[in-house]
Every structure is written in structure tokens, then in C-alpha cells.
Amino acid sequence: MKRHYWIIVVYIFLITVGVPWYWPDNINYMVIGLPLWVLIAIIISICASFFTAFILLRYKWDIEKDVNE
Amino acid sequence: MNNFQAFDQTAFIFISIYLSALIIIGFFGYRARQENTLKDFYLAGNGFGLAVIFLTFYATQYSGNTLFGYSGMTYRIGYSWIMCVHFMTAIIACYLIFAPKLYKRARRYNYITPTDYLQHRFGSNSINIVVTVIMIFVLSNYLLAQLMAMGRAMQGLSSADPNTAYQQGVILLTLIMLIYGTLGGIRAVAWTDVIQGSILIIGLIVLLFMLFKQFGPISLATTVIQQTQDFSKINVPDANRIREWISYILIVGFGSTLYPQAIQRIYAARSEKILRQGLAFMAFAPLFTALIAVIVGIYAIAYVPGLEGTASDQALTRILSIVQKNSSLGYWLTVVLYAAVLAAMMSTADSALLSISSMLSKDIYSRFVNVNASEARLTLLGKLFSWCLIIILVWLAIYLNDKSSLLKLLDRKFDLLIQLVPAFMLSIHWRGSQALPTLIGLIVGIFISLCLAYGSFNFVHEGKIYGFHPGLVGLMFNLLITILGSIFINSHK
Numbered sequence: 001m002k003r004h005y006w007i008i009v010v011y012i013f014l015i016t017v018g019v020p021w022y023w024p025d026n027i028n029y030m031v032i033g034l035p036l037w038v039l040i041a042i043i044i045s046i047c048a049s050f051f052t053a054f055i056l057l058r059y060k061w062d063i064e065k066d067v068n069e
Numbered sequence: 070m071n072n073f074q075a076f077d078q079t080a081f082i083f084i085s086i087y088l089s090a091l092i093i094i095g096f097f098g099y100r101a102r103q104e105n106t107l108k109d110f111y112l113a114g115n116g117f118g119l120a121v122i123f124l125t126f127y128a129t130q131y132s133g134n135t136l137f138g139y140s141g142m143t144y145r146i147g148y149s150w151i152m153c154v155h156f157m158t159a160i161i162a163c164y165l166i167f168a169p170k171l172y173k174r175a176r177r178y179n180y181i182t183p184t185d186y187l188q189h190r191f192g193s194n195s196i197n198i199v200v201t202v203i204m205i206f207v208l209s210n211y212l213l214a215q216l217m218a219m220g221r222a223m224q225g226l227s228s229a230d231p232n233t234a235y236q237q238g239v240i241l242l243t244l245i246m247l248i249y250g251t252l253g254g255i256r257a258v259a260w261t262d263v264i265q266g267s268i269l270i271i272g273l274i275v276l277l278f279m280l281f282k283q284f285g286p287i288s289l290a291t292t293v294i295q296q297t298q299d300f301s302k303i304n305v306p307d308a309n310r311i312r313e314w315i316s317y318i319l320i321v322g323f324g325s326t327l328y329p330q331a332i333q334r335i336y337a338a339r340s341e342k343i344l345r346q347g348l349a350f351m352a353f354a355p356l357f358t359a360l361i362a363v364i365v366g367i368y369a370i371a372y373v374p375g376l377e378g379t380a381s382d383q384a385l386t387r388i389l390s391i392v393q394k395n396s397s398l399g400y401w402l403t404v405v406l407y408a409a410v411l412a413a414m415m416s417t418a419d420s421a422l423l424s425i426s427s428m429l430s431k432d433i434y435s436r437f438v439n440v441n442a443s444e445a446r447l448t449l450l451g452k453l454f455s456w457c458l459i460i461i462l463v464w465l466a467i468y469l470n471d472k473s474s475l476l477k478l479l480d481r482k483f484d485l486l487i488q489l490v491p492a493f494m495l496s497i498h499w500r501g502s503q504a505l506p507t508l509i510g511l512i513v514g515i516f517i518s519l520c521l522a523y524g525s526f527n528f529v530h531e532g533k534i535y536g537f538h539p540g541l542v543g544l545m546f547n548l549l550i551t552i553l554g555s556i557f558i559n560s561h562k
Contacts, residue, residue, distance in 0.1 A: 007165070011162055015155075015315070015318060018155055019152075019155070019311060019314050019315060019318075020305050020306060020311070021308075021311045023305040024305075025304070025305060025307070027305075028300075028303065028304055028305065030291075032288060033286060033287065033288015033289070033291055033292070034287065034288060034291060035148060035291070035303055035304075035305070037305050038148045038151055041151045041152075041154070041155065042151065042154065042360070044155075045154045045155055045158055045355065045356065045360075046356060048155070048158045048162070048352075049158055049352045049353045049355070049356060050352075052158065052161050052162050052165075052348075052349070052352040053349040053350075053352045053353065055165060056161075056165070056345045056346070056348050056349040056352070057345065057346065057349050060341070060342075060345075061169035061172065061173065061341050061345065
């Protein structure tokens with residue numbers, strides 16, 4: 001697998017949105033009975049799972065090239 | 070635990086059949102061996118196919134800690150523990166950093182233990198011995214946590230006195246695990262992982278269904294928690310918890326990939342394609358495992374209030390006891406779940422034990438005591454070492470009963486494991502990485518981590534520095550020493 005730096009950027013983006021650092025302390029929106037920040041954390045986690053699976057299935061690991069390096 | 074309705078004889082027969090099946094699989098593993106070599110015993114010769122690789126990764130990674138510890142932690146801190154779904158996903162992302170290159174080298178150079186890579190990369194006995202000792206220590210700690218979880222599970226299963234049930238649980242389940250592990254090696258461990266992983270997945274999905282049926286939607290549980298005015302378990306986490314969240318993503322993400330048994334599973338895949346596909350499946354595992362453990366914890370906050378301290382690790386058992394009493398369907402589903410919980414613990418413990426056994430025989434005995442030992446002798450010695458070690462750990466598990474929360478054991482091992490990042494992940498990508506600075510960095514990193522974790526400092530609260538694990542601070546110094554030292558050595562060559 002070649003070095004794809006955009007993959008790291010996507011993961012940093014997912015962490016930035018998934019970790020609820022940007023919410024004010026005293027506000028707690030509820031959506032479908034769950035705190036909104038929890039819902040977003042779960043959605044981001046689902047996105048991270050699909051993204052990781054995509055990377056693993058899309059890019060082959062170039063075995064011979066790496067070992068010969 | 071006192072509220073739990075003990076299982077009847079039919080349920081015991083069901084669980085006994087399940088446990089007996091594990092021993093039978095061990096026997097089949099013994100029959101399936103192709104040769105009496107380390108590679109055959111610890112890596113199953115040519116390796117495993119997709120289903121086995123996925124389920125053995127899954128059953129090994131999700132343990133008693135996941136089910137009891139995570140639901141208990143949710144009980145203590147509330148929705149904030151949703152962070153566990155993030156850090157369990159981070160593990161698979163971190164595999165992308167080094168698994169491709171490590172797998173290639175393992176296939177080409179026939180690695181068996183994790184330090185075979187280090188021997189090949191650095192040719193340094195000092196690094197090997199330090200890394201092996203760290204890994205054995207960490208795995209023993211991990212194994213101990215699983216044994217204790219087995220005992221706690223048995224407390225819920227039996228109507229006997231809790232202490233007696235705990236001791237019987239630890240001894241009986243460990244014995245079964247030892248028998249099939251000794252007979253069939255990695256084949257028995259991986260094949261039992263297939264059963265254990267399948268039961269665990271089915272059991273957890275069934276549990277989710279049972280929770281909704283018994284208590285209604287999770288929104289209702291959230292409302293109940295709100296009515297108790299305990300907003301800390303629902304509100305947005307404070308700044309310290311946010312830092313802790315990021316810290317967990319880093320320390321568990323990187324640390325878990327460096328478990329010796331996880332590295333050996335990378336070696337044991339039959340092909341690169343199978344390994345990639347197995348890990349791709351694993352990327353979804355947090356959603357149907359860690360997330361369900363969090364949901365259990367939320368229901369427990371709402372409907373089983375009043376659990377304090379180590380008792381909060383019983384959140385799952387308490388919830389199961391309510392579901393069990395509700396209907397005969399609930400009762401039987403609980404029996405299956407109990408088998409799943411036992412499966413989770415045993416599958417994690419057996420992998421850790423097998424890994425320790427391989428390191429003791431190959432990395433220590435074969436490298437430092439008897440370099441001419443035959444493979445058959447090393448395999449036999451590995452089995453003997455695992456029996457000796459397990460006797461000590463069983464004694465410790467019984468001695469430590471109720472003295473330590475499950476998650477405290479979990480925290481410290483990652484502080485140590487993450488110090489292996491430069492030795493494995495940096496060195497595999499950077500040819501300039503040198504043995505001496507890597508070794509010094511590793512030792513300094515461990516020293517700093519342990520000092521911060523166990524010393525008394527004003528800025529350390531609950532074993533963390535402003536929410537960050539001490540291991541991350543240690544890793545910064547570790548990386549700095551490794552990189553600067555390697556640059557220095559390379560520039561003077």
C-alpha cells in the first residue's frame with residue numbers, strides 16, 4: 001500500500017467531529033431521545049468503520065515491493 | 070449478584086456441553102497437527118482462512134473487560150464512555166500503520182513471536198529481552214484480569230457462596246482452557262474462537278433485543294436518568310473527560326495493536342487478502358460489541374441504581390438477572406448470553422496464554438538458555454511454562470478477588486504497551502532507526518510512565534495527567550530519544 005496521507009487527514013477530521021469538545025457545557029439537545037453529542041459520536045464511529053473497511057478492501061498491500069526495499 | 074436467579078439443571082447441562090465441546094475441539098486440534106514444530110503449534114502451519122482469522126481476532130480482542138468493564142464504566146460515568154466505541158475502532162485504523170509491512174516480513178522470514186521481527190530488524194539481544202519481559206508482564210496482567218472476570222461470571226451463575234463460586238469459576242474454567250490449549254495449540258485456540266466469537270456476536274445482538282423488549286427504547290432509559298437529576302451521566306463531558314477521550318483513542322488504538330497475540334494473528338493469516346478482509350470485518354466489531362456494552366450500562370444506570378465501587382462492574386449481571394426473571398425466553402436467552410460471556414473471557418485468556426508460552430520457550434529459553442533445543446522440545450517446554458504460570462495467576466486471581474476494579478488493571482498495561490511503538494511501528498517505516506536509542510527510549514518511556522502512574526504528584530489525578538494517560542507522556546520522551554539518538558548515530562557513521 002502506498003503512503004496516502006489523505007487517509008490520515010480523514011481520520012483526524014473524524015476524531016475532531018466525533019469527540020464532543022465543541023459543545024457548550026450548559027446545552028444538551030436531545031434527538032430521538034438521545035443527547036445529540038452522543039448521536040454524533042455514534043454516527044462518526046459508523047463512518048470510521050466504513051472508511052477503515054474501504055481502505056482495507058480498496059488498497060492491496062504491495063508485498064514484494066516493500067520487502068525488497 | 071444476590072438478586073440473580075441461579076440457573077437450573079438444564080441450563081447447567083447446556084453450559085457443560087459448551088465447555089466440553091471446547092475440550093473436544095482441543096483434541097481435534099491435536100489430531101490436525103501436521104508436524105511437531107513451533108510454527109505448527111503457534112501459527113497453525115500455513116495459516117488460517119477468512120472466517121477463522123476474523124473470529125479469532127474478534128474473540129481475542131473482545132474480552133471480559135469489554136462486557137463487564139465497559140458496562141461498569143458506563144454505569145460510573147454515563148454516556149461519556151461512548152468513547153470506547155471510538156477507541157476500539159481506532160485499533161483497526163492503527164493496524165494500517167504497520168500490519169502490511171509486518172505481514173510481508175513475517176511470511177518471508179517465518180516469524181513466530183513478535184520479537185522475531187525485532188531480532189531480524191535490529192539484531193540486538195538487549196531489545197529482545199526487554200520487549201519480551203514487557204510483553205510477558207503485560208499479558209500476565211491481561212490474563213489475570215480475564216481469570217478474575219471468569220470468577221465474577223461464575224458468581225452470577227451459581228447459587229453457592231460468592232467466594233466459593235468465584236474460586237470454583239477461576240479454577241474450573243482455567244483448567245478447561247489449559248487442556249484444549251495444550252492439546253491443540255493455536256488451532257484449538259482459533260477454532261474455539263470461532264465458536265466463542267459466534268456465540269458472543271449472537272448473544273450480544275440477542276441481548277440488545279432483550280433490553281428493548283424488557284425496558285423499552287434507550288430514550289426511555291435516558292428520560293429515567295434525567296428524572297433522577299443525575300445530569301452528569303447525560304451531559305456533554307467536561308474538558309478533562311474530553312482529554313481523556315482523546316488519550317484513550319491514542320493509547321488503546323496504538324497499544325492494542327501491539328499485543329503479542331494480535332501480532333501473532335497477523336503472522337497467522339493465510340494470505341494478505343484474507344488479513345485485509347478479516348481486519349475490514351473487525352472495523353465494524355465495536356458497533357455490535359462495545360456499543361452494546363455501553364447501552365447495557367445506560368439501562369443499568371436507569372433501572373439498577375445504587376451500585377458503588379467495584380460493584381458497578383456487575384452492571385451487566387444485574388441487568389441480565391432482571392431479563393432472566395421476566396420470561397422463560399428471557400431465561401434461556403440469558404443462559405446463551407452467559408455462555409457468550411464465558412466465551413469472551415476464555416477466548417481472550419487462551420490467546421494470551423499461548424502467546425506467553427511461545428515467548429517463554431522461543432524468545433527466552435531458546436535464545437538464552439539452550440540455543441540448540443529442538444522444536445519439539447521447545448513446544449513441550451512452552452506447554453510446561455504455561456501450566457506453571459497459570460498456577461501462579463490463578464492463585465493471584467483468587468487472592469485479589471474484590472481488591473481491584475477491572476478497569477484499573479486495563480489502564481496500566483496500555484501505558485507499557487504503547488512504549489513499543491518506536492520499536493515496531495517507527496522501525497518498520499524508518500530504516501534509520503537504531504537499536505541503542507530505541508532501547509534507551511523504551512526504558513525511559515516505561516520509567517516515566519510508571520513514575521507518573523504510581524508516584525504521588527499534584528498534577529496526577531486518578532492515574533492520569535489532565536486526563537491523559539501517563540504512557541502518552543512516556544511515549545513522547547521515548548520517541549524523542551529514539552529519533553534524535555538515531556539521527557545522531559547515523560550522522561556519525
